[in-house]
Amino acid sequence: MTQDVAGATSPAGAVDVVLVDDHHLFRTGVRASLDxxxxxxxxxxxxxxxxxxxxxLRPPVVLLDVxxxxxDGGGGAEVIRSCGDVPGTRFLALSVSDAAEDVVAxxxxxxxxxxxxxxxxxxxxxxxxxxxxxxxxxxxxxAGFVLDAFGAAAGDVATGDDELDRLSAREREVMRLxxxxxxxxxxxxxxxxxxxxxxxxxxxxxxxxxLSNRNELTRWAAARRLL
Amino acid sequence: MDLTAGAAAVVRPRTPRGALxxxxxxxxxxxxxxxxxxxxxxxxxxxxxxxxxxALLGGTGVVLYAFWWLTVPPGDPYDEAAAAxxxxxxxxxxxxxxxxxxxxxxxxxxxxxxxxxxLVTVAAVGVAMRTDRLDAGWVLPALVVxxxxxxxxxxxxxxxxxxxxxxxxxxxxFSVVRVLGGVVVxxxxxxxxxxxxxxxxxxxxxxxQSVVASLAVLxxxxxxxxxxxxxxxxxxxxxxxxxxxxxxxxxIAAHLHDSVLQTLALIRARAxxxxxxxxxxxxxxxxxxxxxxxxxxxxxxSLAAALRAVVAxxxxxxxxxxxxxxxxxxxxxxxxxxxxxTAALLQATxxxxxxxxxxxxPPVSLYLEVGSSEVEVFVKxxxxxxxxxxxxxxxxxxxxxxxxxxxxxxxxASVTSRPGQGTEVHLAMPFAPVPPDEHAGRPTPEExx
Numbered sequence: 001m002t003q004d005v006a007g008a009t010s011p012a013g014a015v016d017v018v019l020v021d022d023h024h025l026f027r028t029g030v031r032a033s034l035d036x037x038x039x040x041x042x043x044x045x046x047x048x049x050x051x052x053x054x055x056x057l058r059p060p061v062v063l064l065d066v067x068x069x070x071x072d073g074g075g076g077a078e079v080i081r082s083c084g085d086v087p088g089t090r091f092l093a094l095s096v097s098d099a100a101e102d103v104v105a106x107x108x109x110x111x112x113x114x115x116x117x118x119x120x121x122x123x124x125x126x127x128x129x130x131x132x133x134x135x136x137x138x139x140x141x142x143a144g145f146v147l148d149a150f151g152a153a154a155g156d157v158a159t160g161d162d163e164l165d166r167l168s169a170r171e172r173e174v175m176r177l178x179x180x181x182x183x184x185x186x187x188x189x190x191x192x193x194x195x196x197x198x199x200x201x202x203x204x205x206x207x208x209x210x211l212s213n214r215n216e217l218t219r220w221a222a223a224r225r226l227l
Numbered sequence: 228m229d230l231t232a233g234a235a236a237v238v239r240p241r242t243p244r245g246a247l248x249x250x251x252x253x254x255x256x257x258x259x260x261x262x263x264x265x266x267x268x269x270x271x272x273x274x275x276x277x278x279x280x281x282a283l284l285g286g287t288g289v290v291l292y293a294f295w296w297l298t299v300p301p302g303d304p305y306d307e308a309a310a311a312x313x314x315x316x317x318x319x320x321x322x323x324x325x326x327x328x329x330x331x332x333x334x335x336x337x338x339x340x341x342x343x344x345x346l347v348t349v350a351a352v353g354v355a356m357r358t359d360r361l362d363a364g365w366v367l368p369a370l371v372v373x374x375x376x377x378x379x380x381x382x383x384x385x386x387x388x389x390x391x392x393x394x395x396x397x398x399x400x401f402s403v404v405r406v407l408g409g410v411v412v413x414x415x416x417x418x419x420x421x422x423x424x425x426x427x428x429x430x431x432x433x434x435x436q437s438v439v440a441s442l443a444v445l446x447x448x449x450x451x452x453x454x455x456x457x458x459x460x461x462x463x464x465x466x467x468x469x470x471x472x473x474x475x476x477x478x479i480a481a482h483l484h485d486s487v488l489q490t491l492a493l494i495r496a497r498a499x500x501x502x503x504x505x506x507x508x509x510x511x512x513x514x515x516x517x518x519x520x521x522x523x524x525x526x527x528x529s530l531a532a533a534l535r536a537v538v539a540x541x542x543x544x545x546x547x548x549x550x551x552x553x554x555x556x557x558x559x560x561x562x563x564x565x566x567x568x569t570a571a572l573l574q575a576t577x578x579x580x581x582x583x584x585x586x587x588x589p590p591v592s593l594y595l596e597v598g599s600s601e602v603e604v605f606v607k608x609x610x611x612x613x614x615x616x617x618x619x620x621x622x623x624x625x626x627x628x629x630x631x632x633x634x635x636x637x638x639x640a641s642v643t644s645r646p647g648q649g650t651e652v653h654l655a656m657p658f659a660p661v662p663p664d665e666h667a668g669r670p671t672p673e674e675x676x
Contacts, residue, residue: 098516099519118554140556140558140592140594141556141558143558144558144559144560144594147560147596148560148561176594176596179558179560179594179596180558180592180594180605180607180651181556181590181592181594181605181607182607186648
């Protein structure tokens with residue numbers, strides 16, 4: 001997966017991130033792969049440690065593994081909930097898992113995006129910057145999950161703007177293009193809209209994913225004991 | 228009722244409920260009070276006070292304590308509750324228990340009512356005994372019945388209760404009435420037997436009394452035997468669960484040995500060939516991923532699984548222009564049972580993938596969507612792109628093997644390629660409309676309630 005830098009926004013400085021993963025080897029690998037636009041200011045290997053480090057450093061972005069030991073066993077979602085009151089800190093979930101329940105758990109806990117660990121360094125740095133700017137980061141796989149969960153593939157789209165349980169036709173278009181492997185810039189070019197508009201659509205979808213009571217989401221979650 | 232007033236605040240947030248076990252830690256005598264408190268989610272102090280009060284009033288507390296001491300096995304309540312989760316979840320991370328996410332189900336305050344009833348009963352018995360209004364011959368059987376029922380019920384942990392309830396016809400008022408009715412009948416029987424009831428009309432009373440008395444004997448025996456029987460049964464279930472866990476562990480070990488360990492050994496042996504190492508690692512990752520996360524549908528029932536097999540074959544057998552292995556980023560939305568048309572679509576998809584891997588540049592993206600009337604496939608790469616019209620008709624096999632194959636089946640196919648932006652192949656295959664129920668959801672039987 002590759003994501004372009006949003007309009008090549010010139011970074012005033014590197015974005016500080018805290019890296020949370022229980023595998024030391026993986027943390028080392030991620031730190032080495034991130035480019036100069038991102039600076040790792042702290043690391044943590046468990047839920048409790050992560051909560052402590054995040055509260056202490058208050059970084060703009062936390063790169064968070066979904067599966068973490070410690071705490072009450074809630075993994076990354078628990079870290080997000082425990083740090084919900086830390087202002088200005090956003091979470092980007094980073095996982096090796098393809099399982100729908102993992103994705104839904106961290107996104108509904110409040111993560112601003114979900115990328116798989118197969119992502120390369122440049123794309124991950126882009127994703128971190130994007131999250132730091134307040135945007136959502138959708139990998140093709142997450143877009144696929146969204147289309148699946150909202151029944152958008154079967155043409156079930158919203159007619160009103162404020163509907164939480166269905167995607168709008170435009171959001172569905174954007175999700176489909178992302179699932180097809182388009183970068184945000186390519187999506188913008190394909191739909192003749194600005195990158196900012198693409199980001200707005202993606203953020204709206206993220207909000208629906210977090211707030212919707214759509215029965216598929218609930219059924220998934222219930223079948224997997226999420227809610 | 229100040230006993231329950233503090234209960235809500237002290238409930239441990241970790242698990243909704245512990246199993247009924249006597250914990251080793253925090254016990255004063257035998258851990259009965261601690262176990263009961265953990266099981267019911269009551270404050271430990273309150274349970275202890277209740278035991279002491281009940282012990283002072285006629286010795287019920289002592290009897291109950293001794294009984295539970297005998298019948299409740301030692302162990303950690305929360306570990307037991309955690310172990311009761313299905314083993315399929317054990318290999319994944321623990322699930323968050325967020326009280327804010329729990330849907331608010333209207334629930335009877337059973338615990339409060341039970342404690343209230345207990346207190347009222349104890350108080351009434353105390354008053355009655357002091358004023359000599361109540362015959363001790365009535366009090367003891369009544370207490371025995373209540374204690375026995377509570378005991379039998381408390382022997383069942385949450386999971387078993389749920390199973391019993393569902394077997395009795397779900398959590399409907401009807402099943403509750405059935406259980407309550409049974410308890411009431413048994414109780415009345417015991418009372419009639421022990422309590423020398425006299426009714427008007429000797430014959431009828433005698434008849435009823437003898438019938439009820441025989442039932443009461445049965446019920447009484449059942450009550451006495453139930454705890455021991457349950458214990459035996461539970462030991463059996465424990466053993467069975469241990470066997471299942473053992474089998475699961477052996478399964479995982481065998482799998483890791485057959486696949487992962489062998490691949491690692493191969494990788495070490497071929498460490499001088501990075502392309503081969505990358506390919507083996509990718510194949511192993513794919514296989515392990517499938518084993519861990521997939522629903523493993525039956526063969527021939529899932530288009531998604533068939534597509535994954537195609538992707539695996541292409542990833543394993545084809546290399547990029549520089550000889551390096553290429554991973555295909557696959558996203559699938561929806562699923563359906565494959566048929567002849569989708570078989571042709573998959574064949575075309577395979578050719579498009581081979582083209583993208585061999586002639587394009589990674590990352591190669593593959594998206595399959597099962598819509599309401601057609602299956603769509605997009606294959607995208609990031610190569611230089613080319614002008615389709617300028618390509619000789621025999622090259623790449625694009626025209627025949629990809630486009631022709633789909634169009635002959637009534638589908639549509641197109642190739643979009645702009646220089647510098649890569650190539651995207653779009654295939655769409657309509658299918659005969661079926662009732663929405665049959666293809667709306669993924670065929671995952673485990674998700675069915």
